[in-house]
Amino acid sequence: MNFLDFVVDNLKKFLEYTAFANMSWGNLIMIIIGLIFIALAIIKEYEPYLLVPIGFGIILGNIVSVPGLQIGIYEEGSVLNYLYFGVIKGIYPPLIFLGIGAMTDFSALLSNPKLFIIGAAAQIGIFGALMLALLFGYAPTEAGAIGIIGGADGPTAIFLSSRLAPHLIGAIAISAYSYMALVPVIQPPIMRAMTTKKERLIRMKPPRAISKREKILFPILGILLTTLIVPSGLPLLGMLFFGNLLRESGVTRRLAETASGPMLDIVTILIGLTVGASTQASTFLTVKSLGIFALGAASFMIATFGGVLGVKIMNLFIKKPENKINPLIGNAGVSAVPDAARVSEMVGLEYDPSNHLLMHAMGSNVAGVIGSAVAAGLLLSFLA
Amino acid sequence: MKKIILFITLLLFGVTIFSQTMDDIRINEFSPNYNGDLINPLGNKSPWIELYNTSRVSLNIGTIYLTDDRNNLTKHQLPKSDALKLSANGFLIIYLDTTKHFHPTVATLSTETGYLALVLSDGRTIVDSLIYDPKLIKEGEFFRRTIDGYGNWENTDISTPLLSNDIKVYESPNEIVKRLDPYGIGISIICFSIVIIILIFLYLIFYYILKIKRPIVKTKRVEIKKEGEDFKTEIIHNEEEISSEVLAAMATALHLYLLSMHDYENGIITLKKVPKPYSPWSSKLYNLTPTPQKIHLPKKIIYEKNRPNN
DSSP states (O other), X not given: OOHHHHHHHHHHHHHHHSHHHHOOHHHHHHHHXXXXXXXXXXXXXXXXXXXXXXXXXXXXXXXXXXXTSSOSTTSTTOHHHHHHHHHHTTOHHHHHHXXXXXXXXXXXXXXXXXXXXXXXXXXXXXXXXXXXXXXXXXXXXHXXXXXXXXXXXXXHHHHHHHHHOGGGHHHHHHHHHHHHHTXXXXXXXXXXXXXXXXXXXXXXXXXXXXXXXXXXXXXXXXXXXXXXTOGGGHHHHHHHHHHHHHHHHSSOHHHHHHIIIIIHHHHHHHHHHHHHHTXXXXXXXXXXXXXXXXXXXXXXXXXXXXXXXXXXXXXXXXXXXXXXXXXXXXXXXXXXXXXXXXXXXXXXHHHOTTOOOXXXXXXXXXXXXXXXXXXXXXXXXXXX | OXXXXXXXXXXXXXXXXXXXXXXXXXXXXXXXXXXXXXXXXXXXXXXXXXXXXXXXXXXXXXXXEEESOTTOTTSEEOOSOGGGEEOTTOEEEEXXXXXXXXXXXXXXXXXXXXXXXXXXXXXXXXXXXXXXXXXXXXXXXXXXXXXXXXXXXXXXXXXXXXXXXXXXXXXXXXXXXXXXXXXXXXXXXXXXXXXXXXXXXXXXXHHHHHHHHHHHHHEEEEEEOOTTSOOEEEEEEOOOOOOHHHHHHHHHHHHHHHHHOOSSOOOOXXXXXXXXXXXXXXXXXXXXXXXXXXXXXXXXXXXXXXXXXX
């Protein structure tokens, strides 16, 4: 072998190792999708904290390398694979719930505990999507994981799919986060269609101030009442209420700040990036993924329908007019904090510019978080 | 006399134990048309029978007979071998292979006669037998007792060689749901009802806790003493709770106020020369180590400092 052959051989080898040589059209499509996510986040500011890491992760996951170099996310021993471990084993979602608990003020819910019921009613989206998925031939565990998209809660969706259908995590997470970003588009038509003008103008009593003792009691009673009935919801609910106790106890301010600040940011970066990277074209661009997107949209619609209907049914039992609930906050029962609550406020203001529903909607919004975590725990105990 | 009676009793007892244990061997499972993963010691896939020791002592079943012919009960005698030892309530597989090679756990018997029997070493006493129609046996079909050693025979698709027949076959949740609730209606109704119940439960708990708390929150007992009067206890009601609109207005005002106060300077990168007002943050003076300065001391002090200590 002369020098020229040596150079040519190495050049050939190099070319074989480039991503271009190993890429498919699918990878190219996924990279474009990743770029669209990043563009939406930066230009339109749609959920930038999620779409930037996910979009970038999609690009990372679809730059294909030669197998055996320990680079790809599904390759054992690669850095991305180690980071992905937190998704597959369901470590990141409870940590995110810890942060959410530490940053959430449940006062709006505590001042009007009736809103708990809206959080439950909206969970019908989960079970509606579950039944539809079974009808379309998905395996029961896959159907459970798809159904949880209707909970409109990214960490919950990732947690449950990591337990029930790890092979669908990418599609489910992307679907859940995409529809959460699209809540302002999906929900208003359903809300308008299901309510009368009179109902939209209902003014709710302003929320009362909540004492510190009530705020401290909430996470303690909450964890006992929910997880004693549904222990499988412990990882999510336990962390949520623990985080909230750190916040409300008043004696662990530093811990609460860390949980809701730097720690939440770190885990959000890791979960977004790795979930994005898990969407390699070979596993993501399938008919199943398309089905998941369709079912995800259906689950959001059913959940919105269920939430608004739940309020309307509750109003039938509320006698005093001043205690009636505006059905426009029913949509917020799907979680999607705080976008769904913002939608309630926006739609409410369209009909009465002085009727602010945001705080009430936040109550049903956080009730939805608890409801979806309970539903995830139940699906886990039935299907795992 | 007593010793003789005791000896005879022990002898009878021993014989009884021996005969009971040999009688307690049963055919427990039978695979007449096996096509699974088990390979017999001769390297072939062959039919097999599973024997079960129903007694509570271990025993070696060497010298007993197995047969597939009603008219020839001593067709195949198992040899004396440690391989034929059955522990208490233990299992042993005997393969049926007509190839003429010897192994203690392989019997040269056929499954096509529709008869299989286990005969004691006396060659006459049939301990257990099985009659079946070989033409009706499908591939991968097994016979087994419903209870180890005693139960009735049943056809099954699942074999449990060297394991109890009572083992519940694991069925994944996927299979259970597919079989019992293919459209998920049952699961959905149950789960949704539980979610509703739990959150109604939370509502009731917090609703009633708040109801109990309200009087405590709203009233306060104070002692007032005015000049020339005794102590007087009064219950005064807290001020009306501040409405959320007022709170929101206060929060907005505070936010705007805090926004207007800033302790940073706007940073603009530009090529143009801009007037730079003095700021201690940008002053180089504060970032430099101060130059050491010579201290001028009176002569007397210098003399005192330099004088050697004697």
